Amino acid sequence: MSKKTGRRDFLKGLVSGLVVGGIAGVAGTEIYRGLAPPPPPVREEIPTTPIKAGIQAYLTGGGALWGKPMMQGAILAIEEINERGGILGRKIEYVVKSETSPEETVREYRTLVLDEKIDFYVGLISSSNTPAVGPVAEELQTLTFFVDGCTDFLFESVVPDPRFCFRITNIQSADGVAAAIGAIKLLNLTEKDKVRIAHIHPDYAYGRNAHAHMQITFEKVLGKDRVEVVYEAFPGLFKITDFSPYITEIIANRPDILASSLWGADVVNFYKQAIGYGLFEKMKYVSCIAHAASPAEAVKDFPDGHIAGVHANYFFLYPEWDKYPINKSFVNNYYRRWGTYPDSPSEGAYVAVYLYKNAVEKAYTMIGRFPEVDDIIRALEGMTIYGPAGPIHVRAEKPNKHQCYKDGIVGISKYDPRFGFSVLDKPIVIPISKITVPEGWEGTPDPKAGTLAYSWIRETWREGVVPV
Amino acid sequence: MVERLKRFFGDDIKTNFIFLTIIAILYPIIYVFSPGWGVVLGHGVTWISALLGFNLLFGYTGLLSFGHALFLGVGAYTVGFMYKYLGINNIELHLLGGILSSTVVALIIGPIVVRYTRIFFAIFMLAIAQILWSLYYKFYWVTGGTDGIKIPRFSILGISLEKLDFATYHHVYFYFVTGLTFILVYIMWRIINSPFGLTLKSIRDNETRARFIGVDIYRARLYAFIISAIYASITGVLAVNHHRLVTPDIAYWTTSGKVVFATLLGGARIFIGPIVGSFVFHIIESFAMKFIYWQMVMGILIIAIVILMPGGIAHLARTLVDVVVSHRRRGG
DSSP, X not given: OOOOOOHHHHHHHHHHHHHHHHHHHXXXXXXXXXXXXXXXXXXXXXXXXXXXXXXXXXXXXXTHHHHHHHXXXXXXXXXXXXXXTOBTTBOEEEEEEEOOSHHHHHXXXXXXXXXXXXXEEEEOOOTTTHHHHHXXXXXXXXXXXXXXXXXXXXXXXXXXXXXXXXXXSOOHHHHHHHHHHHHHHHTTGGGOSOEEEEEEXXXXXXXXXXXXXHHHHHHHHHOGGGEEEEEEEOOOTTTOSOOHHHHHHHHHTOOXXXXXXXXXXXXXXXXXXXXXXXXXXXXXXXXXXXXXXXXXXXXXXXXSSSEEEOTTTOOTTOSOTTTOHHHHHHHHHHHHHHSSOOOHHHHHHHHHHHHHHHHHHHHHHHHSSOOOHHHHHHHHTTOEEEETTEEEEEOOSSSSTTBEEOOEEEEEEEEETTTXXXXXXXXXXXXXXXXXXXXXXXXXXXXXXXXXXXXXXHHHSOTTOOOO | OHHHHHHHTTTSHHHHHHHHHHHHHHHXXXXXXXXXXXXXXXXXXXXXXXXXXXXXXXXXXXOOOSOTHHHHHHHHHHHHHHHHHHOOOBHHHHHHHHHHHHHHHHHHHHHHHTTOOHHHHHHHHHHHHHHHHHHHHHOHHHHOGGGOEEOOOOEETTEEOTTSOHHHHHHHHHHHHHHHHHHHXXXXXXXXXXXXXXXXXXXXXXXXXXXXXXXXXXHHHHHHHHHHHHHXXXXXXXXXXXXXXXXXXXXXXXXXXXXXXXXXXXXXXXXXXXXXXXXXXXXXXXXXXXXXXXXXXXXXXXXXXXXXXXXXXXXXXXHHHHHHHHHHHHHO
């Protein structure tokens, strides 16, 4: 039997409700009156002078394949922000300087800070230059975003407790680790009884770093006895144009995979010559960096079906445009502005400018005036923003304080007629938290490889287990 | 007096000291208005030593070295190793170490290379410099490879500069180096105007005749080579203390090219040439880096120097003095 609510019941309920509500309301007002009113938001006047940015990039020579897109990414972000009214109404101006050898790069950095009076700095590709400029940035107390120059050495030993410098790109050790894990998963290497590996890397700090971290990842994940190194070579960076002696020897050693961190002009020379020798039919090429910068120039007719790394950073097709509009608008705007597709360094520089904008705005909401550099730094530490490549997090604690982290991607190379160059296909995401030294980890850098990451992998990874 | 000015402008010690003093007086004023150009002057004064050393071989002995980066590298890596392995960041000891190590290196390679002249000497030096460069590069577990060796701010006479703000630190650096440069310039001037210096000039002008009058050409060249090496290594020591990272770049052939270029720009046959060249070169280079194609700017400039003023800026200045002096004499 159902009971219907009569008119009388309804009125009773209404009256009692009003009474209870009224009492509660009055009591609430009384309590509210007892408390001090919140202070009115302090909003000091924001200066109208423009903010000045300094950009420093390789504009000529072998590094320009990386430096030019970096400059373009930063300029695009600045122009976008200016078009939408600037940062808290302040427009951004910029000055561009060349990146060269450490001595000259430091000199030009100092003139940017001292003469151009820049408010923040975006720049650098070379791993030789970030350890030179890092301490100078701390000395001159200027907010500095390194786009690349990813050496682990910077935040592990040169400036272990930075205040003013930040770095956007994923740390160098993550590059080799991500590519090796990508290869293991995409090529199903765990199913093989034995994997024969050949290595070819440029002969300098980056190549050695990539070699060490790829190798230890293979050894840990696949098991030491199942990995056999059949060949190793370190040609000088941008010194070799004829790779045929290397190619024939690699083929003669019959590896299953060829692990490589050749980049720029080297990778172009290598793969074009290796195609002629049929190298790519005989083994899988595992590159951690080939597709990372200026893919239209660097990997135009790269063979299909090989492991394509992007410096553990960004490839313009991912995250997929329809699912992630930030990337779509970035790619569209970049193409409209520069007539080419963005890449890792351009995304890095673009994100650097937006990190600055976000930090300034966040600090402003907290302190109510245009923030000083210390306020901006406080806002930056621990901050996560969504950039074209996905979320990027600024680490606030040691080790590698002020290093930014984002998930890396590795895919399979595939020529795409829509773009006219080789792109990344079937990408897998490598969560950065699984492949890099966690916050607060206390260890000592491996003496041979020179990095904390190497010691961390050696000490904490279980052999035979894929960590991702 | 007027005749002296005309003939010796730039070659007498007085003009050199006056020039350096003017720079030392102008520096704080420039720094106040534009600290960046103050830093550029700091680079200028740092490189004088290497250029003077190079010019002792090139302008006064007639040996074109295209590998002086070798000695800059020796100086730089001496500093790097002294700090990395011994923890020494005392600049006097760095200088001492640089002088000793470059003397040793010059004594090892000097006896072989000074037997050659002209293009053979230039190429030989280039080759040896490149060998050393590749060693710095390859032995990365010792040298840090391209990551380099990071060194802290130096200390003078045991007084640490670590706590100073940048401007004060830079002033200390600038005046320390300027003071040192006064001494180095004076020593070099004495060497060039000594009988030994005259011997070198005689070898440059006519080797056969010098040998005929009994000059031991081999020994004279070797001594000049060693002095030159020491001067270059001093710049190596100072330069890495100025930017505080020792990387193989300082030993690369482009550094040798810079030494040659800056000396030619200033003027190789006049004593003051390298001193002027060092400042002007760094000012132009820093200015050119505002443009995307800055290397093209530098290239065009070197072509212009070779065609329009082969004697360099110092020679041009001397010609101007000449014109002014003659004019005034006619007028008076």
